[in-house]
Amino acid sequence: MKKLMLLFMLLLVTNLVSAQIGVQEVFSQPNKVAPGEKLTIRIMLENFGEDEVSNVAVKLDLTDLPFAPVDSSTEQVTGKIEEDERKQLVFNLIALPEAEPRIYKIPLKITYNNTVKESLISINVESKPELDLVLESSELVKVNDNGKIILKLINLGLSDIKSLRLTLIQVQGYEILSSNTVYISDIDVEDFETAEFTLIARERNPRLLFNINYKDVNNNEYAENKELALNVYTVEEAKQLGLVQNNIFLSILIPIITIVIIYFIYRKLRKRKI
Known part of the structure; x- marks a missing residue:
């Protein structure tokens, strides 16, 4: 067996x-x-x-x-x-x-x-990230204004974004007063982060130019350029749109001063005739 x-x-x-x-x-x-x-x-x-x-x-x-x-x-x-x-x-x-x-x-x-x-x-x-850049708010209203702009970076794709570097490129239409680069560690899917820059607007309606570098979850690198419109007006346009308040005190004071000057000139000329 x-x-x-x-x-x-x-x-x-x-x-x-x-x-x-x-x-x-x-x-x-x-x-x-x-x-x-x-x-x-x-x-x-x-x-x-x-x-x-x-x-x-x-x-x-x-x-x-x-x-x-x-x-x-x-x-x-x-x-x-x-x-x-x-x-x-x-x-x-x-x-x-x-x-x-x-x-x-x-x-x-x-x-x-x-x-x-x-x-x-x-x-x-794998899924290629989809990044959107929008202008959230701006303190710049008219030419030569000095103020902050706030940008929103939105992850619209199916992959997380990490190691993001946002660079605002200096061009003729504006002057950058703050650092021109912002670093963001990560942006989750269907989430967003904000970035802030301080500028002086040197001309009407300048175009903001950006360079963006980032990685996906598999460490694939991406680079893209984006452009945003910044609404900046002349002083006259800003007044017409009601974006700049006229100085009410001066608008009242100047006519009064003008009337007073005319009155004194009139009295002086009248005395000479007498």
């Missing part, structure tokens, strides 16, 4: 050694996927052993991961794989819209001949 058991175990071990299935290559197309985008994973199996193998089951474990199968299952079973033969399995997935940009590890399980092998494959979810 012991000899039979020993012979059975020997045959089993020999069979397992002679039939070794492994993952030879994994392809992801595209190699970077955005939230809500479909992708295809191709897994190349190879029989490194000496015997053919049938009914090799390959399963992707998507538990608690932001992916779902599309027109396919998360598990596939191959037919016969001969010695040194390769066989490709194709899985169609979609990255769910709520997938956060980062690299995900998907457990891969291969089962054959009472053998279970486990491995991991990677999917890189």
